[in-house]
Amino acid sequence: MTIQIRAATPKDATAVLSLWREAETHPTTTDDIDSVGRLIAHDPAALLVAESEGRLVGSVIAGWDGWRGSIYRLAVSPSERRRGLGRTLVDEAARHLGSLGAARLQAVVVSDDRRAMGFWLESEWDQQHDRTRFVRNQATPA
Numbered sequence: 001m002t003i004q005i006r007a008a009t010p011k012d013a014t015a016v017l018s019l020w021r022e023a024e025t026h027p028t029t030t031d032d033i034d035s036v037g038r039l040i041a042h043d044p045a046a047l048l049v050a051e052s053e054g055r056l057v058g059s060v061i062a063g064w065d066g067w068r069g070s071i072y073r074l075a076v077s078p079s080e081r082r083r084g085l086g087r088t089l090v091d092e093a094a095r096h097l098g099s100l101g102a103a104r105l106q107a108v109v110v111s112d113d114r115r116a117m118g119f120w121l122e123s124e125w126d127q128q129h130d131r132t133r134f135v136r137n138q139a140t141p142a
């Protein structure tokens with residue numbers, strides 16, 4: 001089975017949202033078609049998807065703001081797990097961010113999610129203990 005990693009297009013938005021549900025990523029207020037479309041319009045290379053025989057089986061968002069490279073929404077379809085795809089997606093995201101100039105990368109991980117933490121703790125990334133994230137939802141123009 002060949003898995004191709006490519007940048008998502010707006011046509012992938014519905015399948016990406018389905019993958020995130022199937023993979024049981026932690027839902028947020030921006031899990032909708034408009035938000036995925038906005039991301040792709042803002043940076044057409046930020047959302048990477050893994051495709052196998054026409055089906056999306058993985059995703060990762062590689063965001064670059066000119067200061068840090070940020071990784072979000074790493075997801076692998078349950079049927080494709082433990083075959084190295086998660087690691088491949090992270091490596092591809094890091095390679096992409098590096099090509100843009102990102103020297104420092106970060107990933108937000110739900111700390112009580114044993115599966116996600118298991119993946120990251122086994123990676124070459126370092127867990128940062130002396131920072132805490134603050135978040136806020138806000139209204140945006142329609």
Ligand SMILES: CC(C)(COP(=O)(O)OP(=O)(O)OC[C@H]1O[C@@H](n2cnc3c(N)ncnc32)[C@H](O)[C@@H]1OP(=O)(O)O)[C@@H](O)C(=O)NCCC(=O)NCCS
Nearest residue numbers: 023074075076081082083084085086087115116118119122
């Ligand atoms: C986390 C996730 C992306 C991992 O994808 P994956 O394709 O299975 O990961 P890989 O096969 O590349 O795993 C690489 C290594 O990470 C570690 N790892 C992966 N999943 C793990 C788990 N559930 N528990 C412990 N360690 C794990 C292992 O060391 C693994 O190597 P091994 O299989 O040779 O033992 C996938 O389980 C997933 O989509 N989970 C739901 C969404 C999520 O939590 N995403 C992360 C948000 S930051």
